[in-house]
Amino acid sequence: MKKQGGVGRPEGGVAKRGAGAERFLIRRLSPLRQAADRLFGESSRGLKPGELSCRSGCFGCCLGLFAISLAEALLVREGVRRLPAAEREDVLGRARRIVEREAAHFPGDAAAGTLDPERSEEADGLWFERVAHTACPLLELPSGRCRIYPLRPVSCRTYGLAWRTGKKVVLPACSLNFVGAPAERETETAIDLEDLSRSDQSVGEALLSVGLPAGVETTIPHALVGEAFEKLRPEPGPRRPRELRQLRRPRAPG
Numbered sequence: 001m002k003k004q005g006g007v008g009r010p011e012g013g014v015a016k017r018g019a020g021a022e023r024f025l026i027r028r029l030s031p032l033r034q035a036a037d038r039l040f041g042e043s044s045r046g047l048k049p050g051e052l053s054c055r056s057g058c059f060g061c062c063l064g065l066f067a068i069s070l071a072e073a074l075l076v077r078e079g080v081r082r083l084p085a086a087e088r089e090d091v092l093g094r095a096r097r098i099v100e101r102e103a104a105h106f107p108g109d110a111a112a113g114t115l116d117p118e119r120s121e122e123a124d125g126l127w128f129e130r131v132a133h134t135a136c137p138l139l140e141l142p143s144g145r146c147r148i149y150p151l152r153p154v155s156c157r158t159y160g161l162a163w164r165t166g167k168k169v170v171l172p173a174c175s176l177n178f179v180g181a182p183a184e185r186e187t188e189t190a191i192d193l194e195d196l197s198r199s200d201q202s203v204g205e206a207l208l209s210v211g212l213p214a215g216v217e218t219t220i221p222h223a224l225v226g227e228a229f230e231k232l233r234p235e236p237g238p239r240r241p242r243e244l245r246q247l248r249r250p251r252a253p254g
Helices: 018-028 030-044 070-081 085-105 121-130 154-158 184-188 193-209 220-225
Strands: 002-004 007-009 163-165 168-171
Touching: 018 030, 018 070, 018 193, 030 154, 030 193, 070 085, 070 193, 070 220, 085 121, 085 220, 163 193
Parallel strands: none
Antiparallel strands: 002 007, 163 168
C-alpha cells in the first residue's frame, strides 16, 4: 500500500469515491463480521443450560448508543437503504430526533455526526452514560427485532458474552446472562479480542485507501442523518492513523 498526502491509496491507483468506495468498504468488513460470528459461536458452544438468555425478541442490547467505525456506518446506511420506504422513513425520523435532542452534549461534531478522536475519556464516558438507555433507531417494537439484522455492527454480533484480552475481562457480559452462575464462567466463555483487533486493523487500512480517516467514529443515529460522509476528505500533509478504540456496547437493564 502506497501513501500519498497521508492517505493510503491502492497500489498504482487513486482513492475510490462515492458508491464504489462504500461497496469496497462493505466488502472489506466481511472478515470482521465473520470473525465476530465465529467467535460468538465458539464461545456459545461452551455455555451451560440457562447461562445465556439471548433470544429473539430480547432487546436489552438495543438500548444504549455506542461507537462504530466509519466503515460500519456505511454498512448500517446500506441496510437502511434496503428497507421499504415507510420503514426507512421511520428509522431516519427516529435517528434525527435522537441527534437533535443530544446535539448540545455530543462530544464531537454533531452536524457531521462524528465523534472527536481527541475527546477525553471523561467526556466520552459522560455522554455514553447519558444515552445508555436510548433505544436504537433500528429497533422495531413491539417485536424487538433489528430491522437490519444481517448487516448489524460487530458490537451487536458479540453482545451478550464478555470481551477479554488474555485472561482479563475488559467488557462484562450482559447482566441478563450468567445469573446465579459462578463469576469465573463469564471469563471462561468470554470472546478474545485478538482476532477482532487484527480485522479492525485491516478495516482501518481500507478506510485510508478511500480517503477516510481510520480513527474517526460515529454512532448509529449519527451515521444515518449526519453529514460525515459528505464532509470527510483527506487532509494534506503526513498523518498517522489513530488506533481504533474498542467498540462500546450498550448496557442491558440489570
